[in-house]
Amino acid sequence: MFDILYTHNDFLIINKHPGVSVHKDDGDTMLLAEVAKQSGDQQLYLVHRLDKMTSGILLLARSSEAASELSQAFANRLVEKFYLAIGAKKPKKKQGLISGDMERSRRSSWKLINSHNNPAVTQFFSAGAKPGERLFLCKPYTGKTHQIRVALKSIGSAIVGDPIYNTGSVADRGYLHAFALAFPYQGQTHQLICDPREFASLGEKWLETEIQPGIDAWLPPWQLVWPNIKK
Numbered sequence: 001m002f003d004i005l006y007t008h009n010d011f012l013i014i015n016k017h018p019g020v021s022v023h024k025d026d027g028d029t030m031l032l033a034e035v036a037k038q039s040g041d042q043q044l045y046l047v048h049r050l051d052k053m054t055s056g057i058l059l060l061a062r063s064s065e066a067a068s069e070l071s072q073a074f075a076n077r078l079v080e081k082f083y084l085a086i087g088a089k090k091p092k093k094k095q096g097l098i099s100g101d102m103e104r105s106r107r108s109s110w111k112l113i114n115s116h117n118n119p120a121v122t123q124f125f126s127a128g129a130k131p132g133e134r135l136f137l138c139k140p141y142t143g144k145t146h147q148i149r150v151a152l153k154s155i156g157s158a159i160v161g162d163p164i165y166n167t168g169s170v171a172d173r174g175y176l177h178a179f180a181l182a183f184p185y186q187g188q189t190h191q192l193i194c195d196p197r198e199f200a201s202l203g204e205k206w207l208e209t210e211i212q213p214g215i216d217a218w219l220p221p222w223q224l225v226w227p228n229i230k231k
Contacts, residue, residue, distance in 0.1 A: 013060075013192055015058075016056060018055040032045075045061040051176070053149075053163065056196070057192060057194045059183070079182070083136075083140070084215065092155045112150050120147045121229060122138055129211045134157050135211045172204060173202075180194070
């Protein structure tokens with residue numbers, strides 16, 4: 001269900017496994033309660049969220065005071081988030097910016113539209129993968145529901161195994177992973193990487209020979225040259 005990656009007096013960082021819900025739904029066990037059992041905390045606080053399909057870094061506060069400060073850092077866009085994804089087709093462009101408003105589509109899905117009133121903004125690089133697929137490193141500037149999944153679908157490369165945005169794709173999971181996080185807390189910057197190749201529970205495709213050079217070239221992702229986004 002999870003691995004504890006880092007323990008601080010005021011927060012924990014875990015690797016959430018794919019298929020695990022952050023909230024209790026559909027009979028799922030509450031993730032925070034399970035982590036608290038292992039960490040010895042009476043209560044943990046959710047600072048941000050990951051989709052059930054998405055694996056990787058999840059930051060949990062150990063007090064309401066820490067939760068308030070960390071949540072403020074997310075709200076003020078002081079947190080750098082980096083995701084790895086494997087797309088099912090060659091994208092319309094290999095790197096750049098994906099930006100646009102998101103609106104509800106069919107069932108539980110969203111779609112990207114051309115207006116920019118309150119846009120979802122995602123920067124990305126891509127690299128080689130198996131024939132017909134593409135490896136992505138995504139840096140979302142905003143934090144909208146399904147943002148990266150919708151962004152990659154909008155450039156023609158919906159995520160492998162995504163049950164909502166790529167229903168014809170069969171895989172052992174949906175291949176979106178919260179890869180790295182850099183955030184301020186009490187005057188210090190904390191940086192952490194969760195390499196999916198180091199955990200057998202995160203899916204077999206991360207070990208494919210074709211994508212190794214791409215992941216290696218992006219370590220650590222906060223040292224890459226990311227173009228400035230005009231505010």
